[in-house]
Amino acid sequence: MRVLVAIFSDTPAWTIPAEQVCRLRRRFPDVEFVHAEDEAAMVRSIPEADVAFSSRLTPAALAEARRLAWVHSPAAGVGRMLFPAMVRSRVVVTNSSGMNAG
Numbered sequence: 001m002r003v004l005v006a007i008f009s010d011t012p013a014w015t016i017p018a019e020q021v022c023r024l025r026r027r028f029p030d031v032e033f034v035h036a037e038d039e040a041a042m043v044r045s046i047p048e049a050d051v052a053f054s055s056r057l058t059p060a061a062l063a064e065a066r067r068l069a070w071v072h073s074p075a076a077g078v079g080r081m082l083f084p085a086m087v088r089s090r091v092v093v094t095n096s097s098g099m100n101a102g
Helices: 018-027 039-048 059-064 084-088
Strands: 002-006 032-035 051-054 070-072 092-094
Touching (some): 018 032, 059 084
Parallel strands (some): 051 070
């Protein structure tokens, strides 16, 4: 299984550090984690991804996704990803709503 980790932003707090992706690789050695640090890398890396961990999946990225079955957002809101092609697709979109509920 290939997981595309594409959590990037101009705001460092909303960007996953490379070390965290390395930790995922060590923790789950049977999963291939691909780290995209910007939009161009996401579009280049998504064709072979089965899963995307991202809150910024775009129409351009979805158009290149051949195997994508699931997108999980680290945020609660997924409205930006509910563009017409995504809604029509068979890709399951989930979010992290409730993760910080006390």
